Amino acid sequence: MDLFQKCRDYMEPTLAKQAGYYPYFQVIDSESDSKVSIGGRDLVMLGSNNYLGLTTHPHVRERAAWALEKFGPSCTGSRLLNGNFNIHEELEERLAAFVGKEATLVFSTGFQTNLGTISALIGRHDTVVIDKDDHASIYDGCKLSYGKTVRYEHNDMASLRKVLESTPDNGGGVMVVTDGVFSMEGDIAPLPEMIALCKEFGARLMVDDAHASGVLGPRGEGTSAHFGVTDDVDLMMGTFSKSFASLGGFIAGDADVIDYIRHNSRPFIFSAAMAPASVGACLGALDVMETEPEHRENLWKTVQRMQSEYRRMGFDTGTSETPVIPIILGDEMLVYAFWRNLLDEGVFVNPVRPPAVPAGRALLRTSYMATHTEEQMDFVLSAFEKIGHKLGVLS
Ligand SMILES: Cc1ncc(COP(=O)(O)O)c(C=O)c1O
Incomplete structure (x- = not known):
């Protein structure tokens, strides 16, 4: 054939x-x-x-043009080797302060951020628990990992409890991953209830804020800030392709976790760094979100x-x-x-x-x-x- x-x-x-x-x-x-x-x-x-x-915001366009002019159209390689520019690190520090986490790591797309985060963290003995309506990039991040994936019914806390109760102890850890705002129906994940369940069962929680960054929370910090639970959400993921008017993504969390991802995420390590103009646009968008x-x-x-x-x-x-x-x-x-x-x-x-x-x-x-x-x-x-x-x- x-x-x-x-x-x-x-x-x-x-x-x-x-x-x-x-x-x-x-x-x-x-x-x-x-x-x-x-x-x-x-x-x-x-x-x-x-x-x-x-x-169309003049400041965002001006910062993108500035970065293009100063750093050129491409980083021509991975952050790990030759593509780590000072504006990448500036953006990571600013984002960490903006979302209220110790550290962040930026990727070249939001899709890659989910692939690279989930596959780096979920090893052979670990389990990742996802909402049935999670984004394709979360599903594919799970496929790329060596761990077990289990799904629960959309935004259904009884279903999540049942899944967490029946997750066997394989000697590994558990991470629940949810969209903060669901991309097709615009509903919000009930983070306070999810946090309570994660604490009860010793699981970590990751929230994809692709559609919440810039939108929810007092300054657009995302779903965690909307509920006032930033300290209880272990990992916050965002994309730059939406409210940030750019291209790329980020993962935010404790500094040691982010450092582990930085050194173990294959989609991060074996792919070229976020382009300078995209970084410039993000820096401009952050300025705007913070002041306007x-x-x-x-x-x-x-x-x-x-x-x-x-x-x-x-x-x-x-x-x-x-x-x-x-x-x-x-x-x-x-x-x-x-x-x-x-x-x-x-x-x-x-x-x-x-x-x-x-x-x-x-x-x-x-x-x-x-x-x-x-x-x-x-x-x-x-x-x-x-x-x-x-x-x-x-x-
Ligand atoms: C919930 C969610 N996560 C991740 C992504 C991927 O982001 P990007 O398009 O910036 O790669 C998207 C994009 O549509 C999304 O809706």
């Missing part, structure tokens, strides 16, 4: 394109902002993770308005409490029809189907940013109402 036969038989994208329902790899020909241009047409962007809108609370305030004003308007109209937005607001439609074909109608009206959203969400929960993922205007949101709401009636979602 030719290895490539499966590729030749793979018709799904072609068929979807022929039917006019292929939503992926849309070609955007403008900068990333609350409005984007596709094929020369302007659309309101409800599909990005640019929560604070910092991709108005971005987070604007974001939350928009989120509250949209959340209450969608619910008032009769859409099912699940248990979202954050700038990720799902419009849960259930049926996959209905999701594609709704997505297509929104695109034609001038609204960009992400259609999401299983396995990214559980079966029967296909949804439109909408997300908001500090730079969305009232007029843009009026436009979006009237498009949703019109299409909702047209497709029979609203009565």
Whole structure:
């Protein structure tokens, strides 16, 4: 059998394109902002993770340009050997102070941060316990580790307890890993209850704050600060590809744990360092998060308005409490029809189907940013109402 036969038989994208329902790899020909241009047409962007809108902030762009100019376009190697620049260390120190942990380590992507952290820490005799709805990078970090992986039902503390109770003592340790804010449905992990369970069973807790950094907590420190439990969360992970308007990721925790990861994480050691312009943008984004609370305030004003308007109209937005607001439609074909109608009206959203969400929960993922205007949101709401009636979602 030719290895490539499966590729030749793979018709799904072609068929979807022929039917006019292929939503992926849309070609955007403008900068990333609350409005984007596709094929020369302007659309309101409800599909990005640019929560604070910092991709267009002059200070963030200026710091990225400064780093590019001073350090060049690439570090041309791993931090371990030739790619460790002073701005990497400056960023790590600033982040540690910002999130309230002893130390941090930055990676070149958020995905790599989860791969590199979980696989470095979970050895042959250890167990990693994950929420069923955790991000793909957490699943893949578990696959890359030599330990055992066990899943519990989404945000279900009785299920987590059961898993922890039945985890055999293999002479190793246990780490529970959860998204802080779940990326598809925008709900928040119940960290205080999780901490109590972890303490009871002697497990460590790691929280992925990809969608919480810059968003939750008094200054955007993340989910732990939101609940006031930073000291009880062992490891906090974040990405720079969302609120930080950059690319990369970080893991924060006790200095000895971070130092262990620095010397034992293969995805960290055997990959090139975060690019200077990305580091510069992060330093700029931190300056903004520390001094300009108005971005987070604007974001939350928009989120509250949209959340209450969608619910008032009769859409099912699940248990979202954050700038990720799902419009849960259930049926996959209905999701594609709704997505297509929104695109034609001038609204960009992400259609999401299983396995990214559980079966029967296909949804439109909408997300908001500090730079969305009232007029843009009026436009979006009237498009949703019109299409909702047209497709029979609203009565
Ligand atoms: C919860 C979560 N963790 C990790 C990642 C990976 O981050 P990045 O895209 O910055 O590599 C993502 C990205 O979508 C995410 O949503």
